[in-house]
Amino acid sequence: MIVCQYDFVVVGGGMSGVCAAIAAARRGVKTALVHNRPVLGGNASSEIRMHICGADHHMSAPNARETGILEEILLENKLRNPEMVYPIFDSVLWEKVHYQKNLTLYLNTHMTEVLCDGDRIEAICALQMTTEKSFCIHGSLFLDATGDGVLGAKAGAEYRIGRESCSQYGESLAPEKEDPYTMGNSLMFKARDMGHEVPFIKPFWANTYTEEQLRLRDHSDITSGYWWIELGGGEHDVISQGEELRDELLKAVFGVWDHIKNGGEHGAEKMELEWVGFLPGKRESRRLMGDYVLTEKDCLESTRFDDAVAYGGWPMDIHTVEGFLNESDVPTVWNQVNGMYSIPYRCLYSRNIRNLFLGGRAISCSHVAFSSTRVMGTCAVVGQAVGTAASMAVTRNLEPGKLLDYVEELQQELLKDDCYIPCVINKDPADYARQAVVTADSHIPGCDPEKVINGVARTVEEETNCWRAPIESRPSILLSLPEKMPIREIRLTLDSNLSKEITPSINQSVLSRQKSGPPQELLKEYEVNILLNGKVVKHMAAQSYGQRLQCLFPGSIDGDAVQINAISTYGSRDATIFEVRIY
Known part of the structure; x- marks a missing residue:
């Protein structure tokens, strides 16, 4: 057995684990990322x-x-993978982790x-599995990013499976x-248009569905699908019966496709x-317990937490019990939250395992x-x-819970790395x-x-x-300091249009909302000059890539x-800068 020692061991290479491992390693922490799949990204x-x-x-x-490391990864993918090919996205994630100093990847x-x-x-x-090597990986701190809470469960961390009663948290x-x-x-x-009619021969083991059975499940987009082909969580446990559920999901996917191809007018003749997929995406299993439990009220009322370090905003998207088997009910109910809500640091470490992050x-x-x-x-910004x-x-040689005394510093470090925390501003x-x-x-006014x-x-x-000005005039912004200072670093936060999606997807409706390449609002070329007594002492020509x-x-x-000095953008008529920091 090979024995290794790290400061921080991350188990689980989904988007949360990837962002956590990169963040720690960039700050000089000797980090391991352990993932039981051949590619990173989890459900992505x-x-x-x-x-x-x-x-x-x-x-x-x-x-x-969301911004921070996730934004960095997705923007890199937009630049390098304009057609959003998933195996190429795998390589972008691998590159970010594999070539990160202080980070060792175990795929x-x-x-x-x-x-x-x-x-x-x-x-x-x-x-x-690929090398038949066994490892004993020691660490000072650990993160359970397994999705199923496997690390925490094996360590004896308190966890919960299932739904609380409405009276427990007043939900x-x-x-x-x-x-x-x-x-x-x-x-x-995923399906593709072949340009000519293509028959589909239903496998003998596939299910059969009628339009009546699918009446509550939209299948009008036939390019890809469908999140509502969902099984487990009721009579079948999503962990212990995962292999059985995968088999049943295959029967369902091919049955739905048979219905689309052979069960009526769906316009799928050439598809x-x-x-x-052969690896089902999981939604819910164990939830590990921290010093605080986030509740419905926090999501609806946007509770102000002194220890806020991340945020959410997706609706409370509660799927029907038994999923696809429940044909008489809609697959989910979208319960809107009140804009962005904060996630406190106390939700991100175990209440009873002293060196375990969540x-x-x-x-x-x-x-x-x-x-x-x-x-x-x-999950990524939490990571x-x-x-x-x-x-x-x-x-500081501290356990996770003891870091609460330094949470304001943690917030400021996250803001510096372009993470947004509602109601927290730069006070660095x-x-x-x-x-x-x-x-x-x-x-611009x-x-x-x-x-x-x-x-x-x-x-x-x-x-x-933000500062915004027409790019055609090559606008310039000047920050005059109160005195001469040694300048070692300059940070700019540009505009990547946070109202638009930039995610990889197999869904054509999601992809159709996106433009190929980097967001046009981003500066492409710019110059930075350091001045002393009105004279340029350092000139830097830069590209945003x-x-x-x-x-x-x-x-x-x-x-x-x-x-x-702004020189060009990726297409916008305006140059935009949200923040300038000088260190």
């Missing part, structure tokens, strides 16, 4: 192919898309055992009595199945709140919050730009230059929070002003 990988949903709810909530590596000393995890044992959307029911698993498919869909929340927090965009917290905990004392006088040679230092790096409701967060490192240059 080529094995399952679910689009990454979040607080924007498919563009229905403006300026709500095809299944955790088999958890070694504990009382209420602390000491190590995990894992088998790498109107909860059932009268508690029960063990969860949401089920789904299997996806054929291009891909059918991530992904297994964070501490009720079944009703979980129906909103479970989506991958929310980045955990990874950043882990780096701070390692530096190290940011010279906060002391600057900001002017510009031009601006309502988008004044001084807004680049107002502490908020996105549009919120009616407040633009399709990214929203720009970090420039001029060395240590004494200056008393920073000038930014």
